[in-house]
Amino acid sequence: MEVPWKLPHIILPKPASSSMRPQGAVRRGAIKSTLKEELQEKSDGSSEKGDEVGEEKLSPEEESASEPVNLEVIGTNTGPTMFRLPSQDSLSGENTVSEEMLAEEARKKSKEEEAAAKERAAQRQQLAIEELVQSERNYLRMLQICSVDIRSSLQQLQPPLANLDRLFLYIEDVMEVSSRLLSLLDRRPSGEPQFLQTLCDSFLSLSSDIEAAYKEYLAYYNQISIVENSYKQKEALWNEIVRIIKASAPEVNASSLSFFLVMPVQRIARYPLLLQTIQKHTDTSHPAFKLLEKTALTSIALNCRINEYKRFREVADKYKKTETLTIKDKINRLNPHSIAKKTARFSQQLKHETGIKPKLVDEEFDAFEGFFNILEHGILVLLENVETYLLHLQRFLDCRTEEFDLDMDGEKSPICYKEITTALRQWILPTFVRFFFCLNLTEAVQVHKINVK
Template identity: 35%
Template sequence: ERPGRSAARVLEPSASPALAAQSPGRPSSPQEPALCACGDVFLEFQEELEQVYKVYCASYEQALLLVENYQKDPELQRGIQRTIEAVLPQAGPSGLSFLLVNPLQRVTKYPLLLQKILENTLPDASAYPVLQRAASALQDVVTHINEYKRRKEVASRYTKVEQLSLRERLARINTHTLSKKTTRLSQLLKQEAGLVPKLEDKEFDDLEEKFHCVSLCVTELKSNVAAHLDALEVLLRFRPHESHLDIPGGPVAQYGDLARDLQLQAFPQFKQRLEGLVWQPLCSLAKALAGPQNLIRKRLDKLLDFERAEEKLSEVGSVTYEEEAARHTYQALNSLLVAELPQFNQLAVQWLRQILCTLVTLQGDLAKHVLQRAESSLAQLPHHHLSEPAFRDLVADTLDQAGHQLRSFQENFEKVLPPPTTWPLLPGAERQVQALLSRYGPGKLYQVTSNISGSGTLDLTLPRGHVVALLQNKDTKGNSSRWLVDTGGHRGYVPAGKLELYHVAPSEEDLRGQAKPHENSRQLTPEPTLAPVPSVPAVTQVVAVCPFAARSSHEVSLQAGQQVTVLEAQDKKGNPEWSLVEVNGQRGYVPSSFLARVPGPAPWGWSLPS
């Protein structure tokens, strides 16, 4: 095969007779320096020609697809045509396609032209060796371009990231796919078991390790930046400057101004810059890493196919067409990765370094802006002239003084602490309390703090001030918010939040020392008798806690809050559930649960010492 034939894979030009006519004849002596210079120029720019043209030729098909897309937009097409005619009038109506194909035709004609010049040059001429080397070098350039183009075509099949559903993935499974995967798995198991040697490629392994390191850094940084953006979003939802503390002016107003500036300007601007200058480039970098990741993963599969084919070739001496294609595919992928992965790693590291520098710069700008804004507000605060150590000492001294004042107030408060609040007992409830006290003891007695209306079968309905005994501090289901209590006649459940511990008060006889204390009552002082105390006016009164309508002549009607006089705390049969009262000159019975003792108009009080 002639060396020039490989150039036909890019474009196969025909060597026309005009080429020979345009070629110089046998060079005379004055032409040899020009021919030598021509060969030297091609040899000098051999590497640069290869680097430029191989990328151009490999991207030619994609460029044609873009041209077809541009042709669908008439306005865009007319604009491109006007630009081409202004810059290159000789392009004619062919337009952009004509300009794109020219470099392909030119690079394939170079070795043909040099070959014609070489054929018309005497072998003993001084320019002949230079032209011979130049023709061979350009032929190698065309060969390398074709090989690079073939590798890129192979790689393009595996760099595309397809988002397939589970059904689409299952549809691609067939006997051929299962056979290939089984063969690869068998080859991998034999390598792991040490039955067959594993192909080692130290150069590629180093490149792959560096690539995975860069990929891991990008993934970690992307995750951290995403979390940072989420935290900023949460921060911007707060509006501390909109909180009204009812403290006009002073440091509070200054803090509100500072918070408003940060929440409405500094932080939103920082978030916007972070998204545009860090997050979006980081996402683009992560997307750029997907293609090489697929190639590296596919190379491992093709390596197993290659090793299997090499093993069969050494044993049998021949391989099938499919196995030969697998060998070439692996060689193309491996050569492409070894050639381009170093440059890609370098660019990815530079890209990542630039993103990190931008992130640090943005953080520094934010800190500088916040510090400047805070310093302007700080200058208006008291003690701003103090140094940081002196301010810390001032804060510590202030906290110590506040703690001392708080402890002093606590001690004074405990000295003058009033007795525990006890709700007034219902009329006729003294005997019930004494019965519960003698049966359960003072630690089990609780008083109802508000009216309870039972809604369940076992729930009790009790008025405020009723005294009960605690039986169990939870119900049968373990719910501690419902307590089982005994009222002295009924048992049931009441809400625990409406009960408070009942503090047993000494009776008047105990206070005056006229009677011995009952075994179940408590004495406030250890002395057997107390000094006489001056008489005081009555401080409680009996009122109706809810309205009551009389149903017979033996009963009397009540209004809520109406003051009554209790004549007897029981009926004629001794039942404490009914009380004989006098209201506005009328006498009659009313339910005892409808009555309650409340503080009088002038209760005793207490005050803190000055």
């Protein structure tokens, strides 16, 4: 008795590890039909053999076992053939839905992170703007303490300090331009969205005034340091100055005048840093971004021009500087390079004078030289006249004639006379002295020591 043929046991792969390749997917239909035909032929052959033996009947379990199973065959050109059940299609569909959900969650998360980044940038931008405005207020307040409180206390010292007015030269211009900048910024609260445009417009409108005020102060700062160092050489006087500084500004714990006088030098260099920090945290789509970029570049160019002007002034001061050297000092300065240069100049001059070598004549240069000599003579005469005028004016104001009662009540002439004298003392004389100091010539040493009362 022959045992009926059964479908061989097939080990199916796990659904999670099954993967359909393009080659097997293309051949799936053809292989499936071929497999069904082979299963049908084998089942027909087994039924014929069973009829010859005795027409034995199969049990329901065997019949179910002999029925063909619908399998999807996944074949490859190089690897072994794999089978997949129909239930695996539903699993792949679920995987696709889960992937879409994960992608949607990732997009939402990226949008949230982008919004959080924009919010952080806006907060940092606001902090940078507030730092610029608040630091400008503190800066102006420190300059006012220095030029008003400390200066007035130093003017009361006896004997009067020499060159005290030179110590605070140009600081009023710096304070004035800083005060104007703050007044423009105060027109709109710093928390408003339009404040950034107001800040840029204010700085650009005052850029030329800022440059004019700071370049003179920075070019003159070396002279300020010289005056302060002259005070430090007298120990008792310097201790009194330090006491006045600490009493006038106890909250900053300053111990020298340079603590305040160096602030304009630091402030002008800080403008580009603050503006670039604001630009860094400002979105490119902001309406005022282009204007902010222009403002930052303007501040950088402004610093470059100020440094160039300061360098030119230092070179000019170097050539105007007169040194009183002894013969020993001049001998010590001799070196092979200076000796060779002076020898070449002397030989060239000797050849021109003896006629060995013709002297080149530049008519254009000679014309400029004559014009320069005339201009130099006119400037020297002007300086001499201004110096004389200041000395006579100072002697006249020392009499204090406006304080006397001229017994001319009810007449306008004494009133006008007192007003003119007051203007001469408080405005005209200090202005002339201030501009005369700018010339920085040796002839103005006596005028520098005038004490405006």
